[in-house]
Amino acid sequence: xQKLNFTPTGNLSDELVDQIRTMIVDExxxxxxxxxxVHLAEQLGISRTPLREALTRLISxxxxxxxxxxxxxxxxxxxxEVNDIYPIRALLDPEALALSGLPNAEQMxxxxxxxxxxxxxxxxxxxxxxxxAWHLALIQNCPNKVIFDLIHQFMLRTxxxxxxxxxxxxxxxxxxxxHQAIMDALEAGDxxxxxxALKENMEHGRKPIVQWLQSRDSETGxxx
Amino acid sequence: xQKLNFTPTGNLSDELVDQIRTMIVDExxxxxxxxxxVHLAEQLGISRTPLREALTRLISxxxxxxxxxxxxxxxxxxxxEVNDIYPIRALLDPEALALSGLPNAEQMxxxxxxxxxxxxxxxxxxxxxxxxAWHLALIQNCPNKVIFDLIHQFMLRTxxxxxxxxxxxxxxxxxxxxHQAIMDALEAGDxxxxxxALKENMEHGRKPIVQWLQSRDSETGxxx
DNA sequence: TAATTACATACTGTATACAGTATGCAAAAA
DNA sequence: TTTTTGCATACTGTATACAGTATGTAATTA
Numbered sequence: 001x002q003k004l005n006f007t008p009t010g011n012l013s014d015e016l017v018d019q020i021r022t023m024i025v026d027e028x029x030x031x032x033x034x035x036x037x038v039h040l041a042e043q044l045g046i047s048r049t050p051l052r053e054a055l056t057r058l059i060s061x062x063x064x065x066x067x068x069x070x071x072x073x074x075x076x077x078x079x080x081e082v083n084d085i086y087p088i089r090a091l092l093d094p095e096a097l098a099l100s101g102l103p104n105a106e107q108m109x110x111x112x113x114x115x116x117x118x119x120x121x122x123x124x125x126x127x128x129x130x131x132x133a134w135h136l137a138l139i140q141n142c143p144n145k146v147i148f149d150l151i152h153q154f155m156l157r158t159x160x161x162x163x164x165x166x167x168x169x170x171x172x173x174x175x176x177x178x179h180q181a182i183m184d185a186l187e188a189g190d191x192x193x194x195x196x197a198l199k200e201n202m203e204h205g206r207k208p209i210v211q212w213l214q215s216r217d218s219e220t221g222x223x224x
Numbered sequence: 225x226q227k228l229n230f231t232p233t234g235n236l237s238d239e240l241v242d243q244i245r246t247m248i249v250d251e252x253x254x255x256x257x258x259x260x261x262v263h264l265a266e267q268l269g270i271s272r273t274p275l276r277e278a279l280t281r282l283i284s285x286x287x288x289x290x291x292x293x294x295x296x297x298x299x300x301x302x303x304x305e306v307n308d309i310y311p312i313r314a315l316l317d318p319e320a321l322a323l324s325g326l327p328n329a330e331q332m333x334x335x336x337x338x339x340x341x342x343x344x345x346x347x348x349x350x351x352x353x354x355x356x357a358w359h360l361a362l363i364q365n366c367p368n369k370v371i372f373d374l375i376h377q378f379m380l381r382t383x384x385x386x387x388x389x390x391x392x393x394x395x396x397x398x399x400x401x402x403h404q405a406i407m408d409a410l411e412a413g414d415x416x417x418x419x420x421a422l423k424e425n426m427e428h429g430r431k432p433i434v435q436w437l438q439s440r441d442s443e444t445g446x447x448x
Numbered sequence: 449t450a451a452t453t454a455c456a457t458a459c460t461g462t463a464t465a466c467a468g469t470a471t472g473c474a475a476a477a478a
Numbered sequence: 479t480t481t482t483t484g485c486a487t488a489c490t491g492t493a494t495a496c497a498g499t500a501t502g503t504a505a506t507t508a
Contacts, residue, residue, distance in 0.1 A: 261459075
């Protein structure tokens with residue numbers, strides 16, 4: 001039962017990383033859960049070797065942790081991590097935007113399209129993917145590829161947190177409005193204002209997530 | 225020929241990552257080189273499975289890259305990467321120091337000891353390790369663990385560049401003087417000045433590396 | 449002589465086998 | 479009834495086997 005018998009590009013573990021990350025984000029693999037390699041491997045239709053290579057990569061991404069001789073575990077969501085990461089993005093994202101400069105007309109149109117697509121989308125997982133795409137499109141001209149990749153990495157790392165959040169339409173609408181404000185500044189040709197708005201976006205994006213985590217932690221159980 | 229037959233903590237690949245990174249830094253594995261897994265595995269006295277897991281991790285660190293069906297390659301040193309990373313550290317390090325606050329007397333003494341140890345050391349590899357240790361000690365109180373880890377990651381990633389540089393005693397002395405200037409500001413209780421000095425340190429640290437790379441690239445061959 | 453094709457070799461990517469440790473349960477003793 | 483100890487089971491970590499692709503060389507043809 002091979003997944004794909006035409007694999008001209010990429011290895012099995014490449015696709016596995018995306019697949020397993022998605023399972024962690026949508027909580028099919030809930031936080032704290034121990035990964036049973038044999039079970040997961042046969043569930044995914046592959047052997048343990050490429051699976052372990054994928055799990056190893058997800059440790060670097062911060063989605064998993066390993067305890068020697070005990071195995072891989074899904075990392076717990078933590079308020080500390082949110083409080084740490086969002087201020088970093090408040091530093092990195094505006095810097096990336098400043099380095100990128102103003103987007104051209106075509107790029108502006110694409111940003112608008114994405115923002116409207118977010119409005120139309122109802123599936124939380126897709127909303128997050130579109131939101132991330134918007135933020136990446138904003139800095140697509142960034143000449144500093146390391147910053148770009150770093151931001152991309154943090155996006156993947158915070159998807160688990162935003163997944164819980166984006167179930168509420170209120171938070172989605174807020175995000176759309178902030179995007180609009182940034183785009184307004186860009187269309188006015190005011191790059192510093194756009195950077196400032198982006199910085200505030202990141203600083204304020206932290207708060208509702210922390211609140212959600214706190215309310216979640218005060219409950220004992222959760223609905224599946 | 226086992227490396228250690230008492231491994232109560234940690235897996236083989238944990239130690240392999242450090243070992244192979246060192247081989248890349250000191251150019252036993254030169255840039256661009258294709259990694260022969262069979263050869264390297266038997267050279268290190270282990271099998272290909274844990275080796276491949278270690279190599280996978282070193283891709284995340286930026287030391288290697290993988291081409292499907294071709295294998296792992298040591299990433300080439302690039303001026304672009306240096307130009308990208310040092311401005312990021314000029315952003316992150318001062319922020320981490322600001323969050324850390326002033327070090328206490330004991331910590332100041334440790335910073336002084338490290339700086340003197342750098343002066344006494346002659347081996348480039350050790351100089352870099354001490355320099356990194358100094359910069360980490362500077363921000364050891366940083367409450368933002370993600371920034372701390374990020375800086376640590378960038379240190380490992382830039383060791384290859386600094387190894388070429390630290391062969392010149394001039395550059396070592398410059399580093400020591402800058403450390404001293406930062407410590408002077410700290411002992412005066414002026415945290416903002418220390419952050420500013422650290423920022424300038426990072427911004428200026430980039431230049432000699434780029435110059436070294438340019439002069440190196442204009443030569444055809446190199447001494448072993 | 450230069451170019452192209454066919455073949456032998458080597459290496460990667462994946463699966464599987466094996467060894468050693470952790471875990472949970474049952475039985476026995478206090 | 480509670481605690482402790484021994485054993486069976488399950489799972490991780492590592493080694494090895496196998497399949498398929500890339501690579502280099504030699505032979506053949508233009």
